[in-house]
Amino acid sequence: MTGPPPGPADMVLIPTGLRFHGRRLPCVIGRGGVTARKREGDGATPRGHHRIVGMLYRPDRMARPTDWALPIRPGDLWSDDPAHADYNLMVRAPCPHGHEVLRRADPLYDLVILTDWNWPYPVKGRGSAIFVHRWRRPGHPTAGCVALRPDHLAWLARRIQYRTRLVVP
Known part of the structure; x- marks a missing residue:
């Protein structure tokens, strides 16, 4: 894993949460566990230091x-097609x-913190x-x-900054 060691502004995945x-904060990760060899559709959470690059929210909720x-x-989507x-x-x-629909019927994406995993210049299939x-x-x-309880996610969202990273050891 590359990057400077985790600092006080970082979110760090530990065995019992974030x-x-x-x-x-208790959390869940990908069904494929943590991996250093992330591939599209593997269900794994990639190891690394992932910068926070944005935040999205549902203003109607x-x-x-x-x-x-x-x-x-309405109409916002996230492309997950490596051929596109x-x-x-x-x-x-x-x-x-x-693609994934960002404005979902359920509340899963009412608040989304974006990381720089495979962004802004994505490697197809990664x-x-x-x-x-x-x-x-x-x-x-x-x-x-990485997913959290709604109240913990809201607490986190009010405190992170652009220098915050998601560190997955």
């Missing part, structure tokens, strides 16, 4: 969590290629976005993202 600002958070609008030119980028509907978002329930793994 450590940030002296707190331990919550107040803006920070002044730099951007609203998720917009792979691992936010796109707009209609999109005939593989895996699309790694988000920090709300969990479905305790112990239920993600497709590779």
Whole structure:
């Protein structure tokens, strides 16, 4: 794993959760565990130091969590099709290629913290976005993202900054 050692501004994955600002927040990771060889569709959380590069939120469901958070609008999607030119980028509907809907019916993506995993110049097949978002329930793994309880995610969102990293040892 490259990068400077974790600092006080970093979120660090530990065996019992995510450590940030002296707190331990229970979390879940990808069903494939942690990997140093991330591939699209493997369900794993990639090892590394991942910078926070943005935050998205549903303005119809919550107040803006920070002044730099951007609203998720109807038609916002995330491309997860390695064959498409917009792979691992936010796109707009209609999109005939593989994608995830960001404005979901369930609350999973009401608040999304974006990391720089395989971004902004994605390597095809290396895996699309790694988000920090709300969990479905305790112990239920993600497709590779890190997920937290809604109140912990909101607490975290109000405190992170652009210099914050998600550190996955």
